[in-house]
Amino acid sequence: MSFLFLRPLLSLIASCIRRRSGHLIGIFTAAMLASPDATLAAEPPMAGMPRLSTVAAPAQAPAFPSDTASAQTPSVADTPTTARIRERGRILLGYRQSAVPFSYVDANDQPMGLAWALCERIVTSLRQEMAMPELRITPVRVIEQMRGPLVKGDAIDIDCAPSTVTASRGQ
Incomplete structure (x- = not known):
């Protein structure tokens, strides 16, 4: 198929x-x-x-x-998030421990899943766009209720877990 x-x-x-x-x-x-x-x-x-x-x-x-x-994609250097990533030299990826198959941990307590793999591909693109081949990934375990505040508070750069679209999140 x-x-x-x-x-x-x-x-x-x-x-x-x-x-x-x-x-x-x-x-x-x-x-x-x-x-x-x-x-x-x-x-x-x-x-x-x-x-x-x-x-x-x-x-x-x-x-x-x-x-x-x-739909012209803006340059990576145009955002405050990418400036923070460049300054730190690492990107903070949030993941959930038990949102199978999107975001979960394996037997070695390492994040994996469909959403995590998508985030890894985004980081690969970022490394090329930002000319930072040494850009490191720092996984941050988050709980469902704290994902929004962590993104808004700049504690994580990308939430690599499933989210539903709601009116409040759209605003």
């Missing part, structure tokens, strides 16, 4: 996130999806993320008409 239909869907979701907020996750999710070297089948799967398809992804994801004119 091919999951190639997910690429344009994720691109649309990322563009919606970019329009509503300047959050780091929306910007870098879009950058990761647009990267030409991101293939689904040619790369070995990352820890915690299964191979999605046996068919290689198309060279370029189809653009939606509304995306082409207004």
Whole structure:
């Protein structure tokens, strides 16, 4: 079964996130999806993320008409979050211990899961964009009720756990 239909869907979701907020996750999710070297089948799967398809992804994801004119991805250096990351030399990734299959810990108490693997790919893109190959990942265990305050208070840079969209979170 091919999951190639997910690429344009994720691109649309990322563009919606970019329009509503300047959050780091929306910007870098879009950058990761647009990267030409991101293939689904040619790369070995990352820890915690299964191979999605046996068919290689198309060279370029189809653009939606509304995306082409207004969805220019801002430079990484334009955000306060990236300035903090550059100053620290590390990125703080929040994860939940038991949100299987999105965010959980393995037998060695190391974070893994689908959301964690996505965050690792975002960090890989950040290393290239920011020209910081030595950028380290610091995992931060969070509980569900504290994720929002930790992001707002700059205690974590990205929340690598599942979240539902609610009206209050949209504001």
